[in-house]
Amino acid sequence: MPGAPNPLRQSSFSPASLGTFLGRLAGSFRKGRGGHRIFQGVTAATNSFLQTLRRVGKVLWLEITGFLFLWMALVGGIACWREYHAYAAGKEGLSRAAVAALFTLVFTYFGISSFSKVRKS
Numbered sequence: 842m843p844g845a846p847n848p849l850r851q852s853s854f855s856p857a858s859l860g861t862f863l864g865r866l867a868g869s870f871r872k873g874r875g876g877h878r879i880f881q882g883v884t885a886a887t888n889s890f891l892q893t894l895r896r897v898g899k900v901l902w903l904e905i906t907g908f909l910f911l912w913m914a915l916v917g918g919i920a921c922w923r924e925y926h927a928y929a930a931g932k933e934g935l936s937r938a939a940v941a942a943l944f945t946l947v948f949t950y951f952g953i954s955s956f957s958k959v960r961k962s
Contacts (some may be wrong), residue, residue, distance in 0.1 A: 900959055907955030910948050917945035
């Protein structure tokens with residue numbers, strides 16, 4: 842039959858009707874059909890989750906950096922010990938031991954301050 846519609850060629854769901862559906866769904870969230878409260882609830886839950894994730898990430902970051910700073914201070918302390926013994930034996934000047942000691946003190950301070958910030962937060 843040439844005039845009869847072919848059910849296989851007609852689509853009951855077109856991209857325009859999908860856009861209309863999504864537009865109405867978004868409008869229900871904006872307007873007041875109960876969707877607004879759902880949107881506020883989802884937003885509050887997301888913000889709460891992200892705030893907790895941010896806090897945990899900050900603590901983890903401070904602990905990792907504190908550990909790395911203290912590890913580098915330990916390495917600097919070993920270098921200071923080695924340079925001091927080289928100075929005592931007369932092989933090197935005092936400046937190398939002083940630089941190693943300053944490095945050790947600075948990185949020890951950084952490590953301790955990083956862990957103290959963890960305790961405050």
